[in-house]
Amino acid sequence: MHALDQTLVLCAYGFFSNLRPSEPFLTAYLMGPDKNLTETQVVNEIYPVWTYSYLVLLFPIFLATDYLRYKPVLILQATSLVVTYVMLLRAQGMRAMQLLEFFFGLATASDVAYYSYIYSVVEPAHYQRVTGYCRSIALFGSAAGSLTGQLLLSVAKVQLVHLVIITLAMAAVASVAPWFLPMPKRSLFFHQSPGAAAEKPRSSSTALLEKADSQDVSAVSGSGLPTGSWSSGLVGVLRVLFDDFLKCYRCRSLLAWSLWWALATCGYFQVINYAQALWENIRPSQDYEIYNGYVETLSTLLGALAALLVGHLPVCWSLWGELALCVLSLLMALCVFAMDTLGNIWLCYSSYVLFRAIYMLLITVATYQVAASLNMQRYALVFGVNTFMALLLQTLLTVVVVDSAGLGLDVFTQFLIYGGYFAVISVVFLLAGLCKVASRRRSKQQQEVLAIRRVETESSSPAMSTEVLE
Template sequence: MEKWLIQSLWISVFGYLKEFRPEDPYTTQYLTNPPMNFTNEEIIQEIFPVSTYTCLGLTIIIFLVTDYLRYKPIIILNAISNVITQIFLIFTRTKTNMMIMEVFYGTMIACEVPYYTYVYTKVDKKYYKIVSSHMKMACLIGRLVSAILAQSLIDNHILTVPELNYLTLAGAITSLLWAVGLPSVKNSLYFHQSPANNSIRGNDINAPKPKTVCQILWSDFITAFTNRYVLQWSIWWALDTCIYYQFMAYAQSLYQEMYRGGTDLEVTDNGMIEAIYTIISTLGVYVIGIIMVPSWWLIGTLTLGQGVILLIMAQDHLLSHAYVGYVLFGTFYHIMATTANCEVAKNIPEDSFALVFGINTFISLLLQTCLTVVVNSPIGFMVNIRTQIYIYGQCCMIIGVLFTIKALWCTLSKRRNVIPLT
């Protein structure tokens, strides 16, 4: 087996293990029932927002420290944070402890970027596309297997919802042990460049004015974001990713609200829905890679579709409808995010991938934080879960309208250019 393939599979196994979290589809159910007994309002207004604030504060720091420490220590930090998160969930009961748990969960999320960029330092650029596919598929398989396993264990009364946390802890510990065994990185994009990369970037030892790290970062930033096309796609990515993560974080709270009011299904079906969502999202991403669809029209119409889905879910009372909405909303996002990533990647230098991804992630988190403060926090409106979903739906509608107008403008401009003058 070739060396690059071994390295790709090695990091992909870590991706599978870090996403093996059987308790994730039932987190809100676990927190609102014995032995935790928190209210839905405490969860959405006091506990969950902490991870958003933490992730925002750490994202840029993690990005720079990752490059300086050469990736592996931050991947290990990701695994450690995962382990500590589960320990707090299992062994602590107070609201303060849950907020501390969210700090470690936010740290874990902030450390996601090194996972997707680590392998680029280990393999040749010609393998970037295939190793990226390996890493993404590993994460999806991890989510799929854990969701199916969780649903099977619950349905057959083998484990209870609280006991799923122990299974998740076992996966987290295994991911930590695997992370420790990852090969070390000798070179990185900015602080520890290889001689060949130094030369390519105009930082050769024979150059009269070698570039500093700050100069290289600024040069890459200017190159990427002065490209109008890249900027437009980055704006969409940041906006819709903000709404996506906000909705996914609080969807289970909506399920609990529907369940308490009387509905048609049990919330113990969450694992099955998570598995279906993962499968359909994967198929959607695959299909969009092999068919030709005008990108701006795809973004505009699917974002509008997301808005309609959320507006319906905000006032519906059937859990079956909410589950369908969850699957469709998430699938639409993954299709659009894949398209956006491809469009951006085609228009920036390969060495800028991590920087652009990091900046877009930071902007998305900044928007999430602002939205969380306005919607959930004591200094904001502290709205109930249905109003919260309604607000997210309105945001999607506005974004969808803007990008549909962009699609229409591009279409009309193209037609004007091809119609011969008379």
């Protein structure tokens, strides 16, 4: 199969697997007559299971994806989605819904297979383009699903259970696509083709990160899997990953962007995971018509547009990045506070749309800033570490704030905490930005002093030479 055909099949899978008309109405469905669960059960006992499952499964799935060469994990993801929506349709009770969240966590953790499969079948020069295709079609599928669900609910007056049936049908259609994909012969870590380590043009930052030695990748590269058993290959890959981890995060710029990535993604997940519960409290679906689908569609499309605009913004991110992160993180905090305190569903919807658009813009910038200085292997590592740290923080936040085993706070108090969380992020990057500006100013002053001394030395040299001659 040609690389173009594989890209088209992968895009078809991404579109249909994200076409989920029931997604914007999940909380209303669980708390409605179909499942008859309480808000405490849904918010404090069911939803946290997704966070825990995602965290526990992320690293094993990351390694299994590379070792099994993507396709089996894509099939696993597709199967997990089908199981998720079969259970959502047929199963009853809180324990069944918790098991459902586990399977959805497995599907979410397997996203790495979707976004990395294409790198094994196309040339490095096309990475940026095909990544854009895959991400765009996934976002378009999500937006189309949300809009379809809202139109069916508002115009056709269908019941929420019918949206679940349609979502299940789309997941079943998507599950066919991975079987048509060929098994790649190479992967990023376990199965590498000759010269894979040098797959990306080296910028000055890349050279700075990679100048330490050239044998870190050779330990696991070559024509395929490292010599020896799976265990020896795993040890070799883990050793290379750890060495690369130390080298990557010594770069202060990469560390700053990665810190924001992890901190903000943690808060972003919490907000979008529990926004429906907040909306349900402000405007109960049993008493009023809800418009969650329109909101999700608009926020997804605006987020995609914001991501596209990143390349046209006249901002020197290397100079003003920290201060920009400070200002926009503060704006995200204000959006969350507005959602929590104003008590108006339309202002709540608007704040949510703005919140998601800002995050999509900044995460795109962060992704570019990280990827610009790394080859594909190290980018995959940094992406995985940042996501893992975000999930670890989210798990801690969930255990303390959301889970009934912890404080088990109501949704309004939760959002008050999330707003404060983003305010703290803003303060952190304000301090980082001020330190960076002060450091640059000191460096400039030192350069000026050295330049003055150099001029004075050069001007005094002829006089000293004349005295010596006399």
